[in-house]
Amino acid sequence: MSVALNNPLASLEQLETTISRRDGVSEELEEDLRNLGSELIESAGILLKLPQVAMATAQVLFQRFFYMASLKEFGIVEIGMGSLFLASKLEECFVRMTHLITVYDILIRRLKGLSTRTPLDAFSQRAYQLKNMAIAAEMQILRKLGFIVHVQLPYNLMINYLRILGLEDHETVARRAWNYLNDGLRTNIYVTHEPPTIAVAAIWLACRDEQIKLPCQIGQEWWLLFDVDSVNFKNVAAHIRRLYYKKLDGKNLPLYKDDMS
Template identity: 50%
Template sequence: MAVLSFAVDPSKLSLQNSVLTLAQLECTPSADDGLPTALEQELRALGCEFIQSAGSLLRLPQVAMATAQVLLQRYYYTASLKLASILDIAMGAVFLAAKVEEQQCRVKDIVNVFCWLIDTYRGITTRVETYAIGARFNELKEGMAAGEMRILCKLGFNVQVQQPHGFMINYMQSLDLAENEELAQTAWNYLNDGLRTHIYVCYQPSTIAGAAIYLAARMHGVKLPTAPPWWEVFDIELTDMEDIAGHLVALYSRTPSTGLPLTLDELERYVDQIEAQERLASATLKP
């Protein structure tokens, strides 16, 4: 079953991830730089989508893609989107995560894949054979190297990420749900989709795993033990699971934006355009 393809190392199940404080969550460096909150969230999600797509094309295991997405989310709680482009950090995160998870991944392959993804996102059709040449290749390669170094420096070289997938599998086995493949796949999908939100930098992996099971069980109408409550057995707070479930539901209800900026120059023009539109709207409303 696809759900069990994620490598689980029982020796790591006790590790704890670094999580945000409330102050860090409420006031990000990008917000301090005047970036609209909605735009920041969209760019974070876009960066994670690029990572997921790149990892699939590079045939990296899901653990590497998940690690890269968490590193990107962590990074932008320490630095502004106006200082490092979402593209450079996404490439750097993939390059770094491949090393962290001991996966072979050539620089040339990462650059080529991202080059193709960028063109696809922008609606440009070009030949794959022409990607790994010239100034564009060097620019992307330098951006990737800079992105990796920025992540390492800002995170103090703390790049280990404990994922919730192993916890989810163990919890489902304890709840006698391991044979329910439909529910397991739904919960697995929630874990992967949740990488586009901030839940991985706000909660420990065990809590995220419980929330995925909680939401999947509600989706499929599966009743879970309440005497005692199953989440208490796993030392998980119900309010935390409900909060995570809310973020996941909100993610699915959001309409993806198109034409988002990928570079710093594009971001500057994009923000200027938003501000100009707001000034025009404000002037129009004045009597």
Template identity: 50%
Template sequence: MAIQHPLLYPLASAAQISQTPSRADGVPDWLEEDLRAEGCRLIQSAGILLGTPQVVMATAQVLFQRFWYVTSMREFSILEVAMGALYLASKLEEHIARMRDIINTFDLLLSRLRYTLSHPSMPLDGFQYTPMSYYSDEYYAYKDELIIGEMQLLKRLAFNVQVQLPYNTMVNYLNVLGLGRIEDIAQMAWSFLNDALQTPVYAVYPFPTIACASIHLAARQARVVLPEPPEHEPWWELFDTDFEDIEQVCVWVLRLYSKQDEKEREEVFRLLLGGRKEVKKWLEDNSAKNDVAMEHLNQH
């Protein structure tokens, strides 16, 4: 059993992990997982366009993931929480992004997504974006959503918005294992840490476990043999981590690379664009379909 790390930041409880608020409201596992991932990709894309440091984008994604362990997607939209998370993270990391720039960037990304869904066979070269007016109703609607998102993040996370990222820890662990000078392995592990932000693992596992998982994945990809039992002491025990937890993190990350069903992907994008109203409608429609199916089964 791994030694418990003294944490200055919250992790989801076993009860929250087994039954998230969204799942309690009827959102299936696959849909919640995909909406979480798309929300994080939205944050990352917006951050890149805004030129914000990686630490801001990573912090925003961790806060975004934590939020859905205390709140249902039936109550708030992916968009408002994503915008609020990026704005809040820019303050926490002292690289403050202007509210107007965040709003215009998210509007650009959503407009591009709408174009892609409406013109699936057309290249993005045909997409043209016109920024909204600073005085338009649409702009103020976005502004309200951003402010609500930031306020609800602070409120529902009880102002516990401390985030500790595993990047430096991962580099230190590589050096301890004598892998720091192996070409490309640090870069691969770094990339796995970035990809893991699209999953809930940062809200579930302590950062040393995530750092070890990225090393495990990078070593496998680079075909580097790490010391393993019974010939050697388990390398992960050097860092007070549990191999079962490392494997679970790896499963989350590797799941990102599996091919997504095209219809499911379109459904996720539609719900992302439609916000909580569209999610509520989807839940009501599926509940009605399930009731009809159950009634049909009972009759037979």
């Protein structure tokens, strides 16, 4: 990955042909697994009562990882756990390994339609396997990303942009834009575009929903105030909107590398 000013971004070559696709994983399956893996991270983070920034950081690390590695070699459960464990350290909200694997076990069983009444036995073989997977995954993430694990998120930028546009007090727009930023974490946009572009895309989508026409100043479109290109932010917006038109069949998706045919 080339290191940009704010975040490491995937190269054009990485985007056109990912390692997973070279390994025979279809584009649709890769997209679904990225989506589900990010969704599991968010669900686990909520159950663990982690701050939003930790969940978001973990999701970005997860997305970055799979531009450096194949889904045939690493499963979304192990990399999801490793990403969340690492992010909890980076954001100084450390989570205990026992709690992490217990929560993931509950989510996996719930996804597969199995009973979640009996919690994971911390001394069981299953717990031992999950713990080893998470520890090994954290090291793989650090190694594959070259220890470049800084993540700049667009939330504060988005709030500042709303203030500049005079919309900081419009609760509905702010809430919708925030939700779009959250939903975007299930896609690859945080690895393909810089935070200003993502923030503008979220505002644009929110204002379209609320039928709010944003101002032009001295003949310039509003997004030029933030040095953002319209083609780029509309591409981000399209990626986010695609999420709402496709139902994710998580129950039948491969969670582990051994499940990949």
